[in-house]
Amino acid sequence: MYIEIGDRVSRVALIGTGFVGSSYAFALMNQGIVNELIMIDLNEDKAKGDVIDLNHGKAFTNNPTHIRFGTYNDCKNADLVVICAGANQKPGETRLDLVDKNLKIFKEIVEHVMASGFDGIFLVATNPVDILTYATWRYCGLPKERVIGSGTILDTARFRFSLGEYFNIAPSNVHAYIIGEHGDSELPVYSSAYIGSLPIMTFIERYDKYKKEDLDNIFINVRDAAYQIIKSKGATYYGIAMGLARITKAIFSNENSILTVSAHLDGQYGEDHVYIGVPAVLNRNGIREIIELKLNKDEQQLFQNSVNVLKSYLSPYFHEVKPRN
Numbered sequence: 001m002y003i004e005i006g007d008r009v010s011r012v013a014l015i016g017t018g019f020v021g022s023s024y025a026f027a028l029m030n031q032g033i034v035n036e037l038i039m040i041d042l043n044e045d046k047a048k049g050d051v052i053d054l055n056h057g058k059a060f061t062n063n064p065t066h067i068r069f070g071t072y073n074d075c076k077n078a079d080l081v082v083i084c085a086g087a088n089q090k091p092g093e094t095r096l097d098l099v100d101k102n103l104k105i106f107k108e109i110v111e112h113v114m115a116s117g118f119d120g121i122f123l124v125a126t127n128p129v130d131i132l133t134y135a136t137w138r139y140c141g142l143p144k145e146r147v148i149g150s151g152t153i154l155d156t157a158r159f160r161f162s163l164g165e166y167f168n169i170a171p172s173n174v175h176a177y178i179i180g181e182h183g184d185s186e187l188p189v190y191s192s193a194y195i196g197s198l199p200i201m202t203f204i205e206r207y208d209k210y211k212k213e214d215l216d217n218i219f220i221n222v223r224d225a226a227y228q229i230i231k232s233k234g235a236t237y238y239g240i241a242m243g244l245a246r247i248t249k250a251i252f253s254n255e256n257s258i259l260t261v262s263a264h265l266d267g268q269y270g271e272d273h274v275y276i277g278v279p280a281v282l283n284r285n286g287i288r289e290i291i292e293l294k295l296n297k298d299e300q301q302l303f304q305n306s307v308n309v310l311k312s313y314l315s316p317y318f319h320e321v322k323p324r325n
């Protein structure tokens with residue numbers, strides 16, 4: 001028996017219950033966002049162990065989340081398939097270095113999911129996330145609105161947290177985006193960054209204690225945060241797990257919330273044939289629309305560079321993708 005959340009039952013199939021997948025499951029369990037969570041992994045023992053462990057926490061919550069072990073056949077009735085399976089970065093590796101390994105895994109995973117009769121929404125977290133989201137879209141044949149990558153949701157959260165610390169303002173009152181590749185070519189959009197309703201650049205102009213070079217250093221630390229965390233403890237997972245839970249909530253609660261996810265560009269920002277991190281409106285149908293920020297000249301150039309980086313990694317595998325010279 002399910003208590004309905006939003007306007008209908010919400011069922012998630014999670015593929016990959018490693019650091020990221022199991023942390024996402026923990027976040028879902030704590031937040032009570034979904035009715036049913038089915039955990040699937042190549043390593044069945046790991047998935048089964050997580051199910052038992054998470055269910056032992058059930059007595060501490062009042063939420064309706066039913067968690068169980070499953071197989072690809074269970075994707076048939078899922079509303080959302082979340083993929084966190086695949087290799088993660090070793091110290092010194094970039095996300096793009098994982099492309100070959102994880103593309104192979106994805107072809108197999110997406111084919112298994114589609115063979116079940118799945119007809120819902122895909123959410124991809126595995127890196128390089130923009131490339132793998134494009135691949136998922138190509139392999140599954142579902143409409144682009146129903147294939148979403150976590151994109152720069154985590155980078156944007158890191159940015160808002162760090163700007164909040166710098167200005168001593170709650171991160172929820174910092175309105176600023178990181179867009180582009182979830183990776184080394186991403187960019188901050190200062191031209192439409194606000195603290196409350198005041199442009200961030202006004203703080204820099206108005207108060208001597210705030211400096212543009214401090215903002216630049218904040219961005220560099222955000223961009224390189226994953227390298228620092230991986231060097232310290234081998235992997236990053238809590239931040240992205242909460243980001244995935246946030247996307248899940250926006251979908252199942254039919255929120256029409258704006259989040260920076262990896263979305264397919266079809267002329268927006270003057271680009272196409274690419275999945276990349278941009279602000280987009282999310283609801284029960286997936287991506288309702290992409291928000292086109294008004295970028296200044298420098299930001300436009302950085303964004304185009306990021307698109308080109310992604311296209312140069314996509315084009316050997318997907319011949320319709322052509323990087324600009």
Ligand SMILES: NC(=O)C1=CN([C@@H]2O[C@H](COP(=O)(O)OP(=O)(O)OC[C@H]3O[C@@H](n4cnc5c(N)ncnc54)[C@H](O)[C@@H]3O)[C@@H](O)[C@H]2O)C=CC1
Binds near residue numbers: 018019020021
């Ligand atoms: N998008 C983002 O912001 C972030 C993405 N990531 C990415 O998430 C991915 C997962 O990272 P971790 O959880 O740390 O790795 P992990 O090694 O802890 O877990 C990966 C899981 O995938 C499973 N797996 C591998 N091949 C599979 C297959 N064919 N079918 C089903 N399951 C399979 C493994 O058994 C393992 O349980 C990595 O690519 C990592 O880079 C990590 C942090 C943030």
Ligand SMILES: CC(=O)C(=O)O
Binds near residue numbers: 089095127225226237
């Ligand atoms: C690993 C990764 O993509 C991140 O923490 O940003």
